[in-house]
Amino acid sequence: MAASLEALVLNRFGFGPKPGDLAAITGNLPTWLLGQLYPPSGDDPRTVGALAQSTYPIAYTRVSDGVAVSENRPFRLLNASNATLWPLGVAGITPDSSERRRPGDEVQAASFVRAAVSEYQVREAMVQFWLNHFSVNADDDTQVSGCFPYYDQIIRANALGNFRTMLGQVAKSVSMMYFLNQQSSTYIQPNENYAREVMELHTLGIGNYFGRSGYNPNGYTDDDVIALARVLTGWTIATGTVTAADGTRPSDGRFIFAPTFHDRGAKTVLGLSFDGTTGQAEGEAVLDKLATHPGTAQFLALKLCRHFVSDTPPDSLVQSIASTWLKATGAGDQIAQVVAKIISAPEFFASAGTKVKDPFRFIVSALRATQVSWSINPSYISQTSNMGYPVYAWPTPEGIPYAGSTWTGTNGMLQRWNLIVSVFTNATYSTNTVASYLPRPLPDGFSLADYMARAYIPYGISDTSRNALRALALSANLMGGLTSTASDADIQKRLGLLIAATLSLPEFQVT
Secondary structure (H helix, E strand, O other), rough: OOOHHHHHHHHHHOOOOOOOOHHOOOHHHHHHHHHHHHOOOOOOOOHHHHHHEEEEEEEEOHHHHHEEEEOOOOOOOOOOHHHHHHHHHHHOOOOOHHHHHHHHHHHHHHHHHHHHOOOOOOHHHHHHHHHHHHHOOOOOHHHOOOOOOHHHHHHHHHEEEHHHHHHHEEEEEEHHHHOOOHHHOOOOOOHHHHHHHHHHHHHHOOEEOOOOOOOOOOEEOHHHHHHHHHOOEOOOOOOOOOOOOOOOOOOOOOOEOHHHHHOOOOOEEEEEEEOOOOOHHOOOOOHHHHHHHHHHHHHHOOOOOOHHHHOOOHHHHHHHHHHHHHHHOOOOOOOHHHHHHHHHHHHHHOOOOEEEOOHHHHHHHHHHHHHHOOOOOOHHHHHHOOOOOOOOOOOOOOOOOOOOOOOHHHHHHHHHHHHHHHHHHHHOOOOOOOOOOOOOOOOOOOHHHHHHHHHHHHOOOOHHHHHHHHHHHHHOOHHHHHHOOOOHHHHHHHHHHHHHHHHHOHHHHHH
């Protein structure tokens, strides 16, 4: 349980404190938060360095000549342009599925590095939130994965900015269009997939759905979905086969409006009427309406509060956040204002100790707390996925659930224990030994338990947890069984198990 507002912010709007973080911002939270809410663009130098030093494996047999490819490849695509990425997702240009998935793989792997290392923790937390809100499956070996780094760039650029700007850029992105089949929507066969999801999942929410037909000013009906699908016909991607509004046929994956695909009939969406002659402007007008709708403010306020405050947030807080959202609708820092409002709300601090860390947050917070030397590898992604958190790869567009009950089943908790034990006792996860970053000479087990609790959970633990950790440290299987002739490997294993036990305490599992 976080014992201060600073600790709560570091755990909820970041990925947990690393050594020294809590002391550095205690009494200095407003200044720290200002820098977090308005960070410079791009990664900080330390993160740039960590990403530059990282590699991620790729292995497959080439379709063209049967040659086996196996290498630990650097991250090359995180900042690539959409035009550069586009061919990587096209099967006719990039026939090997592993290469088509590689762009998405890099973003997934880099997410661990960024969350663990970045100085801009609030932005990383909001990037995670928005990539889950605007969920697409980065494991897809098509254009969804091929252009996923650019999708990530869109979210990063807008994670603390203006929602309408982000909504529009997401709507025109390759990854979202191909995930929900919007790129093929024409007046002959309008695609309702994206039209429904943009209302149900991205803006108004299913709670503001009002049935099959008619008009309701508080939300949407099936009539609105059908009409929006017609409005968005012609919103597509430049593949070289479609004529853009300027008469060209570009082939670089950019968004284009194709007039020949557009439904030119009269339409009414959310009370907005169009005569069919204004083309792309129809869709822009509907996105404007959705982004400024009170129902969207309510839906997103509830979702933000559920994610960052409580699985069942008080209505007083939700209403306050919805009001802030609407007041800041036209502001370039709309989302930053909302985050600041959540953090300053008394309901936020009152919720301390009630949120269970999701698997991603759990493992990253462990890496930050211990500062163990590590390098990203597929085990982090696969084991996090095994715990129910496929990073940027939820198969359906609603994204990963938020409720703590999602993570607290017997199997999920066992997977957490297995992962954390492997991180701190298996040399393949670390280039140095656990023993190397603990005080020497090693204190007795009783003192060592207290040291670990202070070092890794600086916001405090209960007497019950402390006594249990002390008893474990003194047991024959851990420090109580050490002899003067113990090998470094034996010390590492025992210390690793004690670290894992410390990080498995309730105070570390919840925020």
